[in-house]
Amino acid sequence: MTIIPIYREYLDYMSQFYEIDNFDRWCQGALKNLNDYSTGKDRHIYIFKKADLIIGFALVNKHSRFNRDGFSIAEFYIQKRYEKKGYGRRLAEHVFAQFPGNWEVAVSLKNNLALGFWKQVVSSYTYGKFIEKNVSSFSGSGLLFNNAE
Numbered sequence: 001m002t003i004i005p006i007y008r009e010y011l012d013y014m015s016q017f018y019e020i021d022n023f024d025r026w027c028q029g030a031l032k033n034l035n036d037y038s039t040g041k042d043r044h045i046y047i048f049k050k051a052d053l054i055i056g057f058a059l060v061n062k063h064s065r066f067n068r069d070g071f072s073i074a075e076f077y078i079q080k081r082y083e084k085k086g087y088g089r090r091l092a093e094h095v096f097a098q099f100p101g102n103w104e105v106a107v108s109l110k111n112n113l114a115l116g117f118w119k120q121v122v123s124s125y126t127y128g129k130f131i132e133k134n135v136s137s138f139s140g141s142g143l144l145f146n147n148a149e
Contacts, residue, residue: 003047003057007034010057010077017110034059044098048078048091055082058095066133066142070102076114092121100148108140118143 011027020026037043037059048056056078064072073095078088096103105122107115122130122143130145 003045003054004031004034006054006057006077006079007031009079010075013077013080017108037061043074044095046091046095046098048087050082050087055079056087056091058091060095060099064102064104065106065138066104066135066144067102070104070146071099072103073105076105088117089121089124092118093125096125096147102146103144105143106138106140107143111140115141 007030008027011030015023015026037045040061042062044060046058046060047054048058057075058073059075061072061074062070063074064070073092076088076092078091105118107118119132122145126145126147129149130143133142133144134140135142
């Protein structure tokens with residue numbers, strides 16, 4: 001089972017938040033990165049299905065912008081027609097539960113909808129025990145928490 005069709009949809013959506021000189025080259029690089037998830041030991045793909053239809057995914061790795069160690073939501077997407085139905089929250093909470101420890105979710109400054117979603121999900125999941133951090137090397141926010149405590 002491949003997530004390439006929905007991943008391309010995700011890339012098209014995400015392109016609005018970045019200045020991209022060559023969209024095709026950017027997509028090729030992203031697809032190469034996606035391929036690394038099938039072979040990398042510190043990378044994980046989670047697929048969310050409704051019936052037999054893939055409606056979303058989460059990519060998890062250990063490449064953090066804010067934490068020294070732990071897990072990161074690298075990419076996350078629920079198709080627009082399935083938003084605001086609880087699927088994103090269920091996927092996020094399932095993924096978090098797989099790996100106890102330090103977590104971070106980094107969100108682009110321009111992606112206000114995603115930041116609102118993640119603040120709500122992380123706050124609920126951690127009972128408000130998270131911190132929001134910014135660093136000069138990333139134009140956005142990081143939501144950090146530990147679910148092993």
